[in-house]
Amino acid sequence: MVLTSILSLVGTVLGTALDVACAVPVVGPLLKPLKFIFGAADDQSVTSLFTFLWNYRNFDFEHFMKSHKAALAVGQKTGDYCTGVCNYYEVMSEVITLTSGPFWHFVPMAEGVSRKESHDQFHCTMVNHLDAKPGQKILEFGCGFGEIGRQVAKISGASVTGLTMSNAEIVGGNERIHKAGLQDRCVIVQGNYHKMPFPDASFDKVFGVYCLKYSADLETAISEAARVLKPGGRLVSYEIIVTDKYDPTNKTHKYYVDNISHSTCMPPLWHAHNFRDAARKAGLVPHSEVDLCKPPAQPWYSCFERTYIHDVLSSPLVLNAVKLAETVRILPKSFFEFFEACIIHPTTDFTNAGRLGIVDGALMMVWTKP
Ligand SMILES: C[S@@+](CC[C@H](N)C(=O)[O-])C[C@H]1O[C@@H](n2cnc3c(N)ncnc32)[C@H](O)[C@@H]1O
Numbered sequence: 174m175v176l177t178s179i180l181s182l183v184g185t186v187l188g189t190a191l192d193v194a195c196a197v198p199v200v201g202p203l204l205k206p207l208k209f210i211f212g213a214a215d216d217q218s219v220t221s222l223f224t225f226l227w228n229y230r231n232f233d234f235e236h237f238m239k240s241h242k243a244a245l246a247v248g249q250k251t252g253d254y255c256t257g258v259c260n261y262y263e264v265m266s267e268v269i270t271l272t273s274g275p276f277w278h279f280v281p282m283a284e285g286v287s288r289k290e291s292h293d294q295f296h297c298t299m300v301n302h303l304d305a306k307p308g309q310k311i312l313e314f315g316c317g318f319g320e321i322g323r324q325v326a327k328i329s330g331a332s333v334t335g336l337t338m339s340n341a342e343i344v345g346g347n348e349r350i351h352k353a354g355l356q357d358r359c360v361i362v363q364g365n366y367h368k369m370p371f372p373d374a375s376f377d378k379v380f381g382v383y384c385l386k387y388s389a390d391l392e393t394a395i396s397e398a399a400r401v402l403k404p405g406g407r408l409v410s411y412e413i414i415v416t417d418k419y420d421p422t423n424k425t426h427k428y429y430v431d432n433i434s435h436s437t438c439m440p441p442l443w444h445a446h447n448f449r450d451a452a453r454k455a456g457l458v459p460h461s462e463v464d465l466c467k468p469p470a471q472p473w474y475s476c477f478e479r480t481y482i483h484d485v486l487s488s489p490l491v492l493n494a495v496k497l498a499e500t501v502r503i504l505p506k507s508f509f510e511f512f513e514a515c516i517i518h519p520t521t522d523f524t525n526a527g528r529l530g531i532v533d534g535a536l537m538m539v540w541t542k543p
């Protein structure tokens with residue numbers, strides 16, 4: 174606890190000092206990589222990696238990886254990934270928050286704009302796409318700790334109900350609602366978005382971010398979203414998908430795309446046309462579709478490039494150092510397996526697949542219910 178606070182303070186002070194130094198001509202650009210190394214303790218930085226290592230030094234990674242792999246096998250066999258999602262987020266909700274802050278999705282970023290500012294901007298974009306108004310009832314399904322829902326509620330004055338499965342997310346999300354003083358307008362409840370615990374026509378607006386990727390049955394999930402929506406309401410979906418460029422017969426493509434799914438216990442990624450088809454079947458009418466990361470915005474995965482975390486995690490040196498540290502027992506048992514599968518893989522596979530243009534993480538789709 175004390176060490177975490179010290180690391181956090183050191184990270185903040187050095188981060189601010191470096192922000193100033195980086196603005197200096199000539200020397201500034203040379204200092205930029207240091208920003209990643211001494212970045213904030215709750216953002217993508219080496220400081221946050223060490224905070225995480227310290228907090229999880231006694232964690233049973235062996236058990237987690239065993240249950241992760243077993244649940245993935247069940248998902249692949251039955252199409253039901255719920256056990257896997259709960260197993261993954263019971264642990265990863267805290268880990269992602271420690272190493273990436275409250276944002277578990279990618280948003281457009283621009284030169285000179287910080288990651289946090291980019292997410293603030295995204296919350297306003299979401300409010301606009303939802304056309305959220307004071308007093309409206311909004312559902313955020315697959316909400317994690319519910320950061321987007323709370324921001325949408327704050328910005329628009331609407332009430333937001335979050336729906337998610339893992340206990341850790343429900344407890345952590347409701348704590349954050351209380352801390353923000355939003356308990357009269359926000360709540361997070363437990364449920365599966367394939368079978369939502371709400372009557373028909375309960376919400377003015379419904380949205381989900383980076384969560385339908387966990388569905389092996391998109392038609393059911395989208396028909397449920399349509400069912401709980403009031404006539405005249407909107408469904409907004411912002412997801413990570415495979416693009417037209419994705420060729421499943423290409424080994425390189427398949428390597429990245431399969432590894433993205435496996436590292437986070439997901440079924441294969443969907444294509445935009447799967448969303449369009451499912452929404453049409455559910456009786457929804459297309460309203461708009463926009464890729465938020467079309468230039469001049471930087472690519473959706475650029476947060477991993479600008480901090481150099483992609484380069485650090487791609488380095489065989491880092492991989493071998495972690496392996497060695499486990500062998501000499503500085504790191505807990507099975508940490509290397511966890512680190513490779515759950516930290517290195519998603520980070521580097523997202524970046525590499527994004528660079529090839531076979532995966533897109535910034536498509537905003539909006540439908541209305543007649
Ligand atoms: C990558 S996180 C995204 C969280 C949040 N929407 C965000 O973007 O920050 C995926 C979320 O979907 C939730 N999820 C996955 N499958 C679900 C299901 N069948 N029903 C409800 N929630 C689900 C997970 O528990 C997790 O909270």
Ligand SMILES: *[C@@H]1O[C@H](CO)[C@@H](O)[C@H](O)[C@H]1NC(C)=O
Nearest residue numbers: 420422423424425426529531
């Ligand atoms: C597979 O995809 C990669 C990257 O997009 C490309 O360089 C390579 O030529 C492709 N291979 C085949 C056999 O098409």
Ligand SMILES: CC(=O)N[C@H]1CO[C@H](CO)[C@@H](O)[C@@H]1O
Nearest residue numbers: 428431432433435436513518
């Ligand atoms: C589907 C899958 O998980 N494929 C590969 C992901 O990457 C590792 C290397 O780290 C391979 O061993 C897996 O086969």
